[in-house]
Amino acid sequence: MSAPLLQARGLTKRYGARTACADVSFDLDPGEVLAIVGESGSGKSTLLSLIATELAPDSGHVAYRMRDGVIRDLAALSEAERRALMRTDWGFVRQDAAKGLRMAVSAGGNVGERLMGAGARHYGTIRGTALDWLAKVEIAADRVDDPPTRFSGGMRQRLQIARNLVTGPRLVLMDEPTSGLDVSVQARLLDLIRGLVAELGLAVIIVTHDLAVARLLSHRVMVMRAGRVIETGLTDQVLDDPAEPYTQLLVSSVLAA
Amino acid sequence: MTAETGYNFAYLDEGTKRMIRRAILKAIAIPGYQVPFASREMPMPYGWGTGGVQVTAAILGKSDVLKVIDQGSDDTTNAVSIRAFFARTAEVAVTTRTRDATVIQTRHRIPEAPLHASQVLVYQVPIPEPLRFLEPRETETRQLHALAEYGLMHVKLYEDIARHGHIATTYAYPVEVAGRYVMDPSPTPKFDNPKMDDCPALQLFGAGREKRIYAVPPYTRVRSLDFEDHPFRVQTFDRPCALCGAEGVYLDEVLLDDAGGRMFVCSDTDHCEERRADGPIGMEAAHA
Numbered sequence: 121m122s123a124p125l126l127q128a129r130g131l132t133k134r135y136g137a138r139t140a141c142a143d144v145s146f147d148l149d150p151g152e153v154l155a156i157v158g159e160s161g162s163g164k165s166t167l168l169s170l171i172a173t174e175l176a177p178d179s180g181h182v183a184y185r186m187r188d189g190v191i192r193d194l195a196a197l198s199e200a201e202r203r204a205l206m207r208t209d210w211g212f213v214r215q216d217a218a219k220g221l222r223m224a225v226s227a228g229g230n231v232g233e234r235l236m237g238a239g240a241r242h243y244g245t246i247r248g249t250a251l252d253w254l255a256k257v258e259i260a261a262d263r264v265d266d267p268p269t270r271f272s273g274g275m276r277q278r279l280q281i282a283r284n285l286v287t288g289p290r291l292v293l294m295d296e297p298t299s300g301l302d303v304s305v306q307a308r309l310l311d312l313i314r315g316l317v318a319e320l321g322l323a324v325i326i327v328t329h330d331l332a333v334a335r336l337l338s339h340r341v342m343v344m345r346a347g348r349v350i351e352t353g354l355t356d357q358v359l360d361d362p363a364e365p366y367t368q369l370l371v372s373s374v375l376a377a
Numbered sequence: 378m379t380a381e382t383g384y385n386f387a388y389l390d391e392g393t394k395r396m397i398r399r400a401i402l403k404a405i406a407i408p409g410y411q412v413p414f415a416s417r418e419m420p421m422p423y424g425w426g427t428g429g430v431q432v433t434a435a436i437l438g439k440s441d442v443l444k445v446i447d448q449g450s451d452d453t454t455n456a457v458s459i460r461a462f463f464a465r466t467a468e469v470a471v472t473t474r475t476r477d478a479t480v481i482q483t484r485h486r487i488p489e490a491p492l493h494a495s496q497v498l499v500y501q502v503p504i505p506e507p508l509r510f511l512e513p514r515e516t517e518t519r520q521l522h523a524l525a526e527y528g529l530m531h532v533k534l535y536e537d538i539a540r541h542g543h544i545a546t547t548y549a550y551p552v553e554v555a556g557r558y559v560m561d562p563s564p565t566p567k568f569d570n571p572k573m574d575d576c577p578a579l580q581l582f583g584a585g586r587e588k589r590i591y592a593v594p595p596y597t598r599v600r601s602l603d604f605e606d607h608p609f610r611v612q613t614f615d616r617p618c619a620l621c622g623a624e625g626v627y628l629d630e631v632l633l634d635d636a637g638g639r640m641f642v643c644s645d646t647d648h649c650e651e652r653r654a655d656g657p658i659g660m661e662a663a664h665a
Contacts, residue, residue, distance in 0.1 A: 200524045222511075222532070226539055229532050236535065237528030243538055243604040265539050 123185060125150045125291060125323050130180035131170050133163075140166040142347045143180070150290065153317060153324040155338035155355065157331060157370070163347040164327040168295055171325060172212055173202060187290075207234055211284030211292040215299060217276035220283070221268045227254060227279055228264040234287045253282040257312060274305035278312065285316065292317075294326040298333055310336050331374055335359055343367050380468050387434040387467040393417060397435035397590070401581060404592035409554030410522070411505050416588040420462075425455060426484055427585025429501035430462070433482045436497060436581070437463065442470045444478035449486035449627065449644035456484075473647050485548075487569040489626050489648040492578035494595060500563045502584035505591065507551045507561040527559045530602055538607055547612065553600045554593055562599075568611045568627045573599040618643045621652035 124147040133141040141163040148154055156164045169175040171182055173194050182194045187209060197205065206212070214220035221230050231250040232240070240246050251261055257278035259271075268276050277297055284292060297313070298306040314337055317324055328334055334341050334355060341358045343351040343366070351364045362368045385391065393415075400414035419427040437443070443463055447455040451473040459482060460471050472478050475488040482499040492498060508518045511529050521529065530551050537545045550567035554560050562573060563582060573580060573593060580593040593599060603609040617624045619640040626648065628641040643649035 199520075203524060203526065225511075225532055226536060228539055229535050232535055233528060233532050235528075236531040237526060239528075241531070241605050243535065244606050246535065247539070 122150065123191070124148055125152075125185050126171070126325075127183045127191075128171060128180070129183075131167065131177050131182070132179045133166055133170055133175060133177050139347045141170060141177075144344075144349055145180075146342060146349075146352070148291075148323055148325065150323055151321040152340065153322075153326065153338045155334035155341045156325065156327045156344060157329065157334050157341055158344035159329060159370070162344040164329075164344055165295060166347075167344070168293055168325065168327050172206070172210075172293055184291075207237055208287045209289050209291065211281075211289045213277070213280050213284055213292060213294040213297045215296040217268065217273070217280050220280045221276065223269050224267060226265045226267055227259065227271070230268065230279060230283045231286050234283065238287060249286060250282075253286050254279075256285075256316070257282045258308075272305075274301050274309055277301065277309055281313065281316070285320065285322075288320075289322070291323045291325070294324060296328055296330075297326070298328075298330065306333075313337060331359060331371065343370070379465065381465045384466050386439075387437045387463065387469075388420075389417065389431065389434045393431075394435040397431055400590045401432065401435065401592065404581070404590050405579070405594050407558070408594055408597050409552075409558030409560040409591060411589040411591045413588055414590050416585045419585065421458075423586040424503060426459060426482070426501035428583030428587075428590070429482050429484070429499050429585075430459060430583075431585060432499045432581050432583035432590060433459075433463065433480060434467075436499075437467050437469060437480060439467075439469065441479045442472050442477055444472050444475065444481045444647075445483075446481065446486060446488070446645075446647075447484045449488075449629070450646045452646065474651070475645075475647050485564050485566075486627070486644060487565060487572045489623075489643070489645040490651075492572075492576055494577040496578040498576075498578050498580045500565075500580065500582045502561070502563040502582045502589070503586070504549075505561055505582065505584040505587050505589040507549075507559055522558060525557065527553075527602075530559055531604070534602060534604065534607075538604070544603065544607055544609070550609075551602050553602060555597050556600075559602070560591060560593075566612065566627055567601065567609075570599070570601045570609070571611065575599075614641065616641055618649060621649045623649070623652055 126148040129145050131141055131144040144167055158164050170177050183191050184194055185191050228247055228250040231253050232246040235246050251264060254264055259275060259278060268279055298309055326337060338355045341355045342349050345366050351358060351367045359371055362371050396415055400412045404412045419430055445456040445460040447453040463469055464471050475490040480497050484501045506518055508521060508529055511533055512518050534544050548564045548566050549561050550570055551559055552562055575596055577595050579595050582591045601609040614628050618628060620642050623643055627644045629644040630639055630641055632639050
């Protein structure tokens with residue numbers, strides 16, 4: 121087994137007296153999909169922000185194996201290195217598409233931004249790549265010049281995915297990518313994500329309150345409650361045979377269709 | 378023109394002028410970088426050149442000869458009143474002739490006549506931040522400049538081509554200065570961008586409302602941003618100036634009557650007048 125892609129050790133974040141995230145540690149292997157599940161307020165999103173270096177932890181650290189194989193502490197990266205990593209080797213698909221997209225810029229421009237940020241200066245090539253990616257996420261080529269404000273919720277999420285994947289990242293963070301979408305759109309989006317993740321060998325950390333999403337996409341699950349990881353293991357194992365009473369409660373709360 | 382009494386030379390007090398000069402020196406030292414300065418209230422509204430006027434006031438000496446242009450013209454309201462302002466508060470000589478001037482304050486044009494090394498061109502700038510309409514957060518744009526992350530600027534040009542088939546930005550066309558900072562050349566037409574490159578004159582930019590000063594030192598590389606397959610091009614005109622017959626200059630459209638009559642004349646009035654005084658005469662003049 122190769123060295124893990126990402127290592128989180130003892131991540132802790134407090135908001136005043138409240139602890140949002142307490143002593144969370146885990147490893148993520150290349151190509152592995154990890155789901156972080158738990159109810160609202162359990163610290164899932166705080167944990168994701170800590171991993172994405174959008175929040176500084178009170179203690180603990182995150183180490184990442186860079187493309188050159190060197191393992192670096194993310195907190196020790198310079199601002200330029202950190203930003204370059206985030207826009208090339210990482211992706212972040214947000215719950216609210218308006219936060220992950222430039223709403224005033226066309227779909228093609230949204231996808232092309234990372235390429236231009238990486239130094240692409242040939243319009244034809246940028247546009248060609250953008251069209252390829254729109255096709256991969258099932259957005260019609262004739263919508264390439266429309267801004268995301270004219271897109272449906274599901275299309276916006278798919279556009280976010282294309283925008284993030286265009287630079288060939290190795291790790292993608294997803295924060296509730298399917299919430300707020302209706303069920304059939306959710307199913308198609310999950311199908312698309314599953315296909316791309318398998319095809320590209322992406323490592324993914326996906327935060328979700330929806331256990332069905334975790335079951336469909338992830339290899340491993342971490343269950344959080346009140347800022348702590350209370351159970352972790354293979355997805356089928358945790359969801360079919362939960363050990364913790366709280367996890368049993370979560371699993372049994374799912375409505376059967 | 379009668380001089381005003383009770384004011385310091387060139388209106389601003391010496392302390393303020395020193396503060397502005399320090400900002401100017403810093404701006405020259407870091408070409409294209411926007412230096413914050415403590416912009417003062419000036420006796421004119423924002424948008425009328427308060428930034429340019431403060432820069433001019435800070436660099437003006439008794440022996441300077443001042444020219445002020447607005448859209449290339451020496452005789453529009455803005456140009457006339459700023460020229461009068463300095464004639465009264467600094468009693469400097471004023472001129473409309475580009476080659477005689479030592480300080481040229483401009484709004485929206487660079488003179489057609491080549492500038493020389495003993496001249497300073499002062500631009501009035503409304504919005505100094507080239508990334509502003511793409512990234513509204515000032516904290517973020519500063520970060521982008523600091524890290525030279527200018528991919529976003531190309532997103533704007535990409536959008537132009539996607540929408541119009543060519544780069545449709547015709548003024549305030551972004552430039553890269555000395556291979557480092559991306560700068561807004563103020564709302565000059567992109568026609569004037571090539572004149573900024575390797576220019577012998579010092580170019581200073583003052584934004585009064587936004588409290589920023591930036592500069593292009595003499596003989597500095599100024600490159601207009603573009604794509605490899607959509608290279609930077611200036612506007613071309615399919616006819617010469619109707620008054621002086623000049624070609625390859627920037628033209629203004631002038632409406633002549635209510636019946637759609639119009640003619641195209643030099644936007645740089647001094648350039649046009651000098652050419653007419655020297656001989657060449659345009660088509661309209663020949664028919665008259």
